[in-house]
Amino acid sequence: MSEIPAGLKYAKSHEWVRVEGDTATIGITDHAQAELTDVVFVELPAKGRQLKAGESCAVVESVKTASDIYSPLSGEVVEVNEAVPENPALVNTEPFGGGWFFKLKLADPGELGALLDAEAYQAQIGG
Amino acid sequence: MLKRTPLFEAHCRLGARLVEFGGWEMPLIYSGIVEEHHAVRRAAGVFDISHMGDFTATGPGAEAFLDHCLTNDVTRLAVGQGQYTLMCNERGGVIDDLYLFRVKPQEYLLVVNASRIAADWDWLETQVDGSPTNDGFHLRDDSANLAALAVQGPGVVEFIGDLIHGGSMAGTLVADVRELKKNQWGSFVFRGNPLGVARTGYTGEDGFEIVVEAGQAEALFETLLETGAPHGLKPVGLGARDTLRTEMGYPLYGHELAEDITPLEAGLGTFVALDKPDFIGRQALLEQKQRGLERRAIAFRMSARSAPPRPDHRVMDGTGRQSIGRVTSGTQSPSLETGIGLALVDPAHAAIGTPLQISIRDRLFPAEILRKPIYRREPVKPD
Numbered sequence: 146m147s148e149i150p151a152g153l154k155y156a157k158s159h160e161w162v163r164v165e166g167d168t169a170t171i172g173i174t175d176h177a178q179a180e181l182t183d184v185v186f187v188e189l190p191a192k193g194r195q196l197k198a199g200e201s202c203a204v205v206e207s208v209k210t211a212s213d214i215y216s217p218l219s220g221e222v223v224e225v226n227e228a229v230p231e232n233p234a235l236v237n238t239e240p241f242g243g244g245w246f247f248k249l250k251l252a253d254p255g256e257l258g259a260l261l262d263a264e265a266y267q268a269q270i271g272g
Numbered sequence: 273m274l275k276r277t278p279l280f281e282a283h284c285r286l287g288a289r290l291v292e293f294g295g296w297e298m299p300l301i302y303s304g305i306v307e308e309h310h311a312v313r314r315a316a317g318v319f320d321i322s323h324m325g326d327f328t329a330t331g332p333g334a335e336a337f338l339d340h341c342l343t344n345d346v347t348r349l350a351v352g353q354g355q356y357t358l359m360c361n362e363r364g365g366v367i368d369d370l371y372l373f374r375v376k377p378q379e380y381l382l383v384v385n386a387s388r389i390a391a392d393w394d395w396l397e398t399q400v401d402g403s404p405t406n407d408g409f410h411l412r413d414d415s416a417n418l419a420a421l422a423v424q425g426p427g428v429v430e431f432i433g434d435l436i437h438g439g440s441m442a443g444t445l446v447a448d449v450r451e452l453k454k455n456q457w458g459s460f461v462f463r464g465n466p467l468g469v470a471r472t473g474y475t476g477e478d479g480f481e482i483v484v485e486a487g488q489a490e491a492l493f494e495t496l497l498e499t500g501a502p503h504g505l506k507p508v509g510l511g512a513r514d515t516l517r518t519e520m521g522y523p524l525y526g527h528e529l530a531e532d533i534t535p536l537e538a539g540l541g542t543f544v545a546l547d548k549p550d551f552i553g554r555q556a557l558l559e560q561k562q563r564g565l566e567r568r569a570i571a572f573r574m575s576a577r578s579a580p581p582r583p584d585h586r587v588m589d590g591t592g593r594q595s596i597g598r599v600t601s602g603t604q605s606p607s608l609e610t611g612i613g614l615a616l617v618d619p620a621h622a623a624i625g626t627p628l629q630i631s632i633r634d635r636l637f638p639a640e641i642l643r644k645p646i647y648r649r650e651p652v653k654p655d
Contacts, residue, residue, distance in 0.1 A: 182511075183306045185604040186579045204633070206579045208305045208604045209511055211633075 147176040147270065150241055154257060155266035156217035161241065162260060164251075169218055172245040173205065173236065176270045181207045184236040189225045189247055196220060196249065198256050203246055205236065218256050220249035277322035278419045278489040286507055294387025296323040298510055305511035309606040312475050312516055313649075315504025316425035318496055319513055321481065322489060325389035325415040327382040327396070333408025334380055341399050341552055342372060343535060345545040349374040352444030354455045354470055356543050359392065360553030364534040364560060368392050369525060373457045373470060375443055381457075381468070381483070385525045389415055399552070419489030423496060424479030424516075427503045432480060435492075435499050436460050436469060443468070449480070462492060474513065476520035476645060518601050518612060521571045521644030527583060527600045528569055528614055536560055537616065539569040539644075567597060568622040571644045574611035574630070578637035580604040581613040581630045590627035592636045597621075599630065607647045611639075 149155075154162040159177035163170040178184065186206040196202050196216040203214035225247045229235055235244040251257075261269065274297040283290070288299035299320065302308060311317045329338055339346040344357035354373040358366050368388040373381040384392045393413055400411060423432065429450050439447040440458030452458055452471040460467045468483040484492050497507065514524070523529050528538050535544050536557060545551075546558060574581065581602030589596050597617030605612040613630070621628070624643050629636040 182301060182304055183606075186577075188579065204579065206604070208515060208580070208606065209300075211579065211582070 147174065147179060148241070149174070149176070149263045149267050151263045153241070153263065154217070154260035155263065156215065156260055157269060158215045158217070160214065160217045162217050162257070164257065167251050167254065168223065169220070169249045169251055170245050171217060171247055171249060172240060173214060174266070175240045178237050178240045178244070181205060181210075181212060181236075183208050184233045187229045187233045187236060187246075189230060190216075190222050192222050192225055194222045195252075196222060198259075205233075214246065216249070217260060218249055219252040221252070222247050223250045224248040275323070277320055278486045279320045279322060279493050282490055282493055283320065283507075288507070288509060291510060293510055294323065294385065296386055298323060299507070300509045301511050302507045302509055305509075305515060306606045308506055308508040308512035309515050311504060311506040312425045312477055312508060312512065313607060314425070315427040315506075316423065316431075316479075316500055317475075317506050317508035317512070318493070318500065319422040319424070319508050320419075320493070321422050322419035322486070323386035324420060325382075325384040325386065325392065325413070326418045326420075326483065327384065327393070328412045328414050329380045329382065329409055330412070331378055331409035334378055334410075337400070337409050338372065338380055338382075339548065339551065341396065342370075343544040343551060343553065343557075344372070345548055346372065346380075351375075351377055352442075352457050354457050354472060358529075358535045358540065358543060359395065360535065360551075360557070361395075361531060362553060362556060363532075364536070364553040364556035365531040366525070366529040366533055366535060366538070367395050367531060369523060369529055369540075371470075371472060373443075373468075375457060375459070375468065383420075383481075383483075388525060389413075417486055418483055419486045420481060420483045421489070421493060421496065422473055422475075422479060422481045423500070423505070424473045424475040424477045424508075425505075426478060427505070428477075428479050428500075430503050431499050431505070435496055436462060436467065436482075440469075452480070462488065467492075474522060475516040476522075476647070477516075512606075514601075515603050515606055518603050518614065519605050519607055519645060519647035521614060521646055523569075523614075524601060528616075533616070534560060537565055537567055537569060565619050567616045568619045569600070570615055570617055570622050570641045571646050572613055572615060572628055572630070572639045572641050573605075573608065573646060575627075575638040575640050578611055578630070579632050580611045581632060581639070586631040587615045587617050588629040588631060588636060589621055590629065590638075592629040596628075605647060611637075612646045613639075
């Protein structure tokens with residue numbers, strides 16, 4: 146049974162978004178980390194990079210396979226979580242906490258309307 | 273429609289995540305690849321290997337026929353012994369790699385790869401017609417009637433005797449299953465039914481492979497899980513099977529072996545008895561040996577943190593300027609916590625200790641060629 150915190154926004158591609166002011170913190174969901182299994186390598190976007198919503202911006206490798214991670218929103222990467230490439234297992238153990246990926250300064254807050262709430266995401270993953 | 277083993281329902285009850293492998297629907301992961309991997313290295317794990325094919329060759333002509341079709345020396349097999357061997361085409365390319373057991377004086381069991389059952393059978397049938405010793409033996413495909421389990425790990429000897437009681441009745445004669453030595457085979461009894469047991473495996477750990485009638489497989493699997501649980505036994509899927517065998521540098525058909533790769537290129541020359549008077553592929557392999565190899569299988573380990581290497585990544589020389597080959601198997605080693613792999617490379621760059629660069633998603637990462645196995649158990653410290 147996956148954890149799906151209320152109050153976050155979710156992308157269909159299994160990223161979560163926490164909005165504070167004009168900044169969004171982005172990571173991957175508990176469901177996504179469980180599907181990926183043991184994460185052994187993470188590559189994050191560089192600080193300062195401009196991302197478009199839906200753009201491939203990070204890579205997560207498990208023992209078995211590599212997966213692309215897509216930015217749910219457009220904006221500039223203002224902070225990356227260096228702890229995650231150092232300790233990729235954080236993605237498995239704390240997907241909504243210490244395992245966050247990066248923060249975006251939002252280019253278009255209107256894009257938030259296209260994301261799912263917890264209930265809709267729950268329905269999508271069939272939990 | 274994917275094929276399923278007699279243990280399919282049991283895998284589902286255990287919550288396994290399933291995957292397609294060689295036409296079969298098999299368990300990939302039960303509790304987690306890393307956790308299952310460590311169970312095998314530190315305690316014990318059980319694998320469903322019922323998807324593998326089982327051919328039986330019987331009769332006074334079976335030995336000569338198999339010796340003609342297989343690269344290793346069949347005539348050296350005593351009753352109750354097994355050997356790793358390869359089946360080649362005329363060009364010396366590998367049709368399959370397999371284990372051959374002499375279960376009775378005139379009865380052999382061939383355990384072949386799941387993905388190669390049809391190809392192997394067709395090839396052997398063709399050879400039967402063209403065999404110089406074309407009489408006095410019979411070939412049978414028992415794949416559908418037999419199931420098999422591999423139980424592997426340093427803890428297996430603690431409980432295998434609680435599962436398989438008494439001595440063997442045929443093959444290598446022992447009073448207790450634990451007395452079987454590496455590569456030995458014996459016939460035992462489990463709940464009144466016959467059971468073949470070999471001290472073999474694909475993990476680098478001590479262990480046994482058990483061949484059983486399909487109808488008995490589930491009872492054996494459940495009993496094994498129950499008997500082994502107090503000793504740390506876990507069910508293990510194909511995910512950890514792959515990390516375990518890659519750490520040992522063992523080949524997997526379709527990766528290190530194929531119809532256009534020879535056993536010499538794959539580094540399996542010790543299983544090719546070129547001194548036999550004849551076998552299919554011998555001439556081509558002799559010529560290749562005299563001419564020199566154009567590529568060679570190596571094992572490597574990443575020297576710095578990187579994404580895990582994967583099959584078909586390019587292998588570059590140490591300067592990163594020249595492409596010298598390709599990765600055939602690559603993964604993250606749970607034991608070493610670093611990327612490891614096997615590759616086919618230019619023999620000029622194949623010496624132990626040679627620095628390499630692996631191209632992983634268009635970036636180069638340093639690696640080093642190692643002697644196999646990639647993972648070695650640390651010597652046990654006396655205390």
